[in-house]
Structure formats: C-alpha cells, structure tokens
Amino acid sequence: MQTIKTDLLVIGAGSGGLSVAAGAVQMGADVTLLEAHKMGGDCLNYGCVPSKALIASGKTAYAMSHAAPYGIADVAPQVDYAAAKDHVADVIETIAPVDSQERFEGLGVRVIRERGRFVDENTVEAGDHRITARRIVIATGSSPLVPPIPGLDGMPYITNETLWELRDRPDHLLVIGGGPIGMEMAQAHRRLGSQVTVIEGAKALGKDDPEMAQIVLEGLRAEGIEIAEDAMAREIRGKAGAIEVEAEDGRVFKGTHLLVAVGRKANTDGLNLDAAGIKTTRSGIQVDDGLKTTNRKVYAIGDVAGGLQFTHVAGYHAGIVIRSALFGLPAKTSTKHIPWATYTQPELAQVGLTEAQAKKEHGINLEVVRFHYSHNDRAIAERKTAGLIKVMVVKGKPVGVSIAGYQAGELINLWSLVIANGLKMKHVSNMVAPYPTIGELNKRAAGAYFTPRLFENDTVKKLVRLVQRWLP
Numbered sequence: 001m002q003t004i005k006t007d008l009l010v011i012g013a014g015s016g017g018l019s020v021a022a023g024a025v026q027m028g029a030d031v032t033l034l035e036a037h038k039m040g041g042d043c044l045n046y047g048c049v050p051s052k053a054l055i056a057s058g059k060t061a062y063a064m065s066h067a068a069p070y071g072i073a074d075v076a077p078q079v080d081y082a083a084a085k086d087h088v089a090d091v092i093e094t095i096a097p098v099d100s101q102e103r104f105e106g107l108g109v110r111v112i113r114e115r116g117r118f119v120d121e122n123t124v125e126a127g128d129h130r131i132t133a134r135r136i137v138i139a140t141g142s143s144p145l146v147p148p149i150p151g152l153d154g155m156p157y158i159t160n161e162t163l164w165e166l167r168d169r170p171d172h173l174l175v176i177g178g179g180p181i182g183m184e185m186a187q188a189h190r191r192l193g194s195q196v197t198v199i200e201g202a203k204a205l206g207k208d209d210p211e212m213a214q215i216v217l218e219g220l221r222a223e224g225i226e227i228a229e230d231a232m233a234r235e236i237r238g239k240a241g242a243i244e245v246e247a248e249d250g251r252v253f254k255g256t257h258l259l260v261a262v263g264r265k266a267n268t269d270g271l272n273l274d275a276a277g278i279k280t281t282r283s284g285i286q287v288d289d290g291l292k293t294t295n296r297k298v299y300a301i302g303d304v305a306g307g308l309q310f311t312h313v314a315g316y317h318a319g320i321v322i323r324s325a326l327f328g329l330p331a332k333t334s335t336k337h338i339p340w341a342t343y344t345q346p347e348l349a350q351v352g353l354t355e356a357q358a359k360k361e362h363g364i365n366l367e368v369v370r371f372h373y374s375h376n377d378r379a380i381a382e383r384k385t386a387g388l389i390k391v392m393v394v395k396g397k398p399v400g401v402s403i404a405g406y407q408a409g410e411l412i413n414l415w416s417l418v419i420a421n422g423l424k425m426k427h428v429s430n431m432v433a434p435y436p437t438i439g440e441l442n443k444r445a446a447g448a449y450f451t452p453r454l455f456e457n458d459t460v461k462k463l464v465r466l467v468q469r470w471l472p
C-alpha cells in the first residue's frame with residue numbers, strides 16, 4: 001500500500017472535481033484527484049456534451065424538412081442514425097483533452113484512476129493507495145435513477161449512460177419522464193425520424209414556470225411528439241422491440257425502445273461515508289451553506305450534494321470550496337443567481353424566482369413584465385416568433401426571469417449577471433443593443449417595465465408640456 005499525504009484530495013473527475021483540482025493546483029496546493037471511471041464524468045461522456053451534439057443533428061434534419069417558409073424547397077433528410085452517433089462521439093473526443101489525465105498531470109495534479117473509499121475521517125483508500133488529506137472534496141456526481149417499476153428489471157431499457165451506444169434508430173421511442181433529459185432526447189429523436197411518446201407522471205418540464213413550459217410543450221407537440229401527462233408508469237411489459245408501459249390510470253403506451261429519465265441518484269454507494277462521519281439525506285450528501293459535510297474537513301459539491309444538478313453549478317461550487325479550503329475564507333452558496341436552460345427548440349430558461357415563487361415571497365410588491373418574441377424583428381426574420389420573456393421585478397430590481405423561445409439559454413446570461421450583481425431594470429434599459437438581435441428582447445423587456453411609468457404617466461405629460469412652453 002502506497003501512502004500519500006496531500007493538501008486536497010478530490011474524489012471524482014467530473015465537472016465539479018476537475019474545476020476544484022485545476023483551480024487549487026494552480027494556486028499552489030498539493031492536489032490528488034481520484035477517478036474510478038472516465039475523466040470528465042457525466043457531462044462530457046453521458047450528459048451535456050453528447051445530448052447537445054445529438055440535438056444539433058436533430059436541428060439540422062429539422063431545418064432541411066422545414067425550409068419552405070424561407071424560400072428553399074423542403075427535403076426529406078436521409079438520416080443515418082449511426083453516423084449521428086459518430087458525430088456525438090467525435091464531439092466528445094474533441095472536448096476530452098481538456099478534461100484528460102494528461103492535462104491535469106501537466107498542471108501538477110496527482111491523478112489516480114481508482115475508486116475512493118473512506119477509511120477514517122481524513123483518509124481515503126483507492127486501489128493500493130492510502131491517501132491522507134488536510135481537506136477532502138467529494139465530487140462523485142449522480143447516476144440515472146431506475147425506479148422499481150414492476151417489469152422494468154429484465155427489460156432492455158436505455159438510460160443516459162447507454163443511449164450513446166445505440167446505433168439503430170428506434171422506430172418508436174418511449175420515454176418515461178418528462179424532465180429536461182426526457183424532453184431534449186424526445187425532440188432530438190423525433191427530428192431524426194423516430195416516433196416518440198413521453199410518459200410523464202405529473203407535468204412535463206414541471207420544474208419550470210408552467211406558462212413558459214406550455215410554450216415549449218406546444219412546439220414539441222406540433223412536431224409530432226406525443227406527451228402524456230399525469231401518466232405515472234406503473235408496469236412495463238413485453239420484450240425488446242415491442243414494449244408496453246401501463247400508467248396508473250390504465251393508459252397503455254406501446255413502442256420499440258424505452259428510455260428511462262426519471263431523475264438522478266447521488267453516487268454515495270461504496271464511499272463508506274460512515275467511517276468519516278458524513279451524513280446523507282434523501283437527495284445526496286448533507287451539506288451546509290458552505291458545502292461542508294457533517295465532517296468539517298470534507299466538502300461535497302455538484303450533483304452528489306443533492307441541490308441543483310447542472311455542470312455550471314458544480315463549477316460554481318468548486319469556486320466556493322477553493323475559497324474556503326485553500327484560503328480559509330468564509331464562503332456561502334446562493335441559488336438566486338443560478339440559471340438553467342433546457343435545450344429543446346424553443347429553449348426554456350430560468351434564473352432566480354419563478355412568478356409563483358416571487359408572488360409567494362414578495363406579495364403585492366411584485367410586478368411582472370412580459371414581452372413577446374413576436375415583437376422582435378430578428379425573431380420575425382428568422383421565423384422564430386413563438387416565445388415570451390417574463391421578468392419578476394421588486395422595487396426596480398429583477399428577482400427572477402423566465403424565458404421560453406429561440407436562444408432562451410443565451411438570453412438568460414444577461415439576467416444572471418444582473419441578478420448576481422444586484423443590478424436594476426434601469427441598468428438593462430440603459431444598455432444599447434445592436435439591431436436587429438434576439439438580445440434586444442432583454443432590453444425591450446426592461447423597456448416594458450418603464451413604459452407605463454413614462455408613457456402612461458400624467459405627471460410626465462404635464463412636465464413635458466410645461467418644458468415645451470418655455471423652451472426657446
């Protein structure tokens with residue numbers, strides 16, 4: 001057994017672990033990084049990257065078959081599903097060097113490709129290494145949750161971990177779960193030529209504002225995706241190629257392939273957390289505002305910490321931990337400026353409070369400003385007018401923004417900046433946006449906040465008349 005003493009031990013080389021390791025080593029710490037499987041974790045290998053690459057294939061196919069409104073004849077795209085998967089693999093391969101063992105060793109990180117397991121409160125064993133660390137960061141991520149639905153065990157179902165290996169296009173893809181994974185993959189497959197049925201136990205895209213989710217769901221249904229809501233799957237029957245899902249209300253859905261996308265399970269099994277005095281909750285490792293576990297020398301970040309499960313959140317957590325573990329500075333997480341986006345077309349994006357949350361928190365002080373994509377000239381030129389931006393404002397400050405529509409994921413960036421820095425609506429309206437851009441929507445939404453104050457205001461009108469009388 002090789003003994004290692006290190007300043008910072010990071011368990012898991014996914015989005016969170018890699019960010020901590022890269023930051024800490026470049027600031028002078030001695031860093032050891034464990035990875036049991038693939039460098040880059042879920043995002044690179046089974047999540048964000050492959051899903052966005054497949055979405056890009058679907059988008060291309062869709063554009064070919066919906067070109068007529070732009071004066072170009074529609075063509076039926078010849079989809080080669082296996083080649084689309086080659087494109088996915090190529091995109092992963094292109095990004096992989098950034099997350100590679102070679103790159104991290106080049107930065108000075110000690111990378112050990114073994115599974116870590118606590119033996120006491122500051123010691124972890126991994127293969128034939130015994131590592132004692134001043135601080136430890138658990139960044140082990142999450143895995144697809146496979147619910148105990150009768151009949152599922154033994155059925156050849158797909159998850160986000162196995163989807164990318166599938167080379168034959170499903171004739172009819174059944175998707176259990178209408179969250180972001182389910183809806184993104186439903187649309188990509190529909191556009192690549194599969195029939196698709198989404199079976200959702202409650203409301204599809206249910207973590208988002210229902211008014212905004214509705215805009216997206218209308219778009220998806222118009223493309224021919226069947227979305228069954230309030231359809232909790234209770235039994236799976238059949239065999240490969242002929243699968244049936246029965247919902248609690250007796251509805252039966254038939255398809256050839258089954259994708260299970262009903263949420264995530266934190267990767268805590270095998271870590272032997274008890275040995276280190278680390279407690280868990282139903283959603284993951286129990287952490288405080290500063291991401292410290294019940295063992296004060298151990299942090300948990302990213303998906304395993306059980307909060308918002310996004311790559312940019314894991315990266316944000318990494319910054320908090322570096323501040324605390326390396327410099328001993330107080331650092332607390334906040335979710336009020338954390339955005340997320342679902343990359344369907346139209347896209348769906350959120351930062352801060354939804355309308356319902358803002359109403360609950362701010363009551364009569366809340367003003368809600370809406371601005372429709374149909375008033376944006378660029379959206380008209382691109383024929384992407386289905387969409388809405390909604391800003392929740394309290395005393396001139398945005399506390400939440402919801403956007404459904406073309407490039408919503410890009411538009412939300414500005415509002416993340418605004419909320420993170422406590423800026424006001426006036427700061428957004430002061431901005432000059434180039435014409436014609438989709439980004440003008442943000443400025444116009446801010447403008448819509450001031451419209452009643454400026455244009456429907458008797459005092460302003462009186463003042464203008466008065467000044468006009470005296471102006472030479």
Ligand SMILES: Cc1cc2nc3c(=O)[nH]c(=O)nc-3n(C[C@H](O)[C@H](O)[C@H](O)COP(=O)(O)OP(=O)(O)OC[C@H]3O[C@@H](n4cnc5c(N)ncnc54)[C@H](O)[C@@H]3O)c2cc1C
Nearest residue numbers: 012014015016036041042047048116141302303309310311
């Ligand atoms: C299909 C899909 C699409 C997604 N799309 C997006 C998106 O568009 N945008 C976005 O922001 N987020 C997206 N996500 C979420 C994103 O992938 C995760 O939030 C992110 O990967 C979490 O990072 P992490 O570092 O916490 O965990 P991970 O990236 O999962 O990394 C954890 C690593 O720890 C390793 N590990 C586990 N246990 C041990 C152990 N005991 N010892 C050593 N190593 C261990 C694992 O092998 C893994 O490599 C998507 C997720 C999925 C599934």
Ligand SMILES: NC(=O)c1ccc[n+]([C@@H]2O[C@H](COP(=O)([O-])OP(=O)(O)OC[C@H]3O[C@@H](n4cnc5c(N)ncnc54)[C@H](O)[C@@H]3O)[C@@H](O)[C@H]2O)c1
Nearest residue numbers: 177178179180181182200201232233261262263309341342
């Ligand atoms: N664009 C992105 O950023 C992106 C994309 C994909 C995934 N992700 C991340 O991954 C996480 C997991 O995504 P997800 O879509 O698996 O989970 P999710 O929890 O967001 O959605 C799962 C859905 O499955 C439904 N469900 C649960 N059990 C069911 C059953 N038996 N029958 C029918 N429906 C059932 C739930 O009601 C829910 O709507 C997301 O929350 C997000 O954090 C992000």
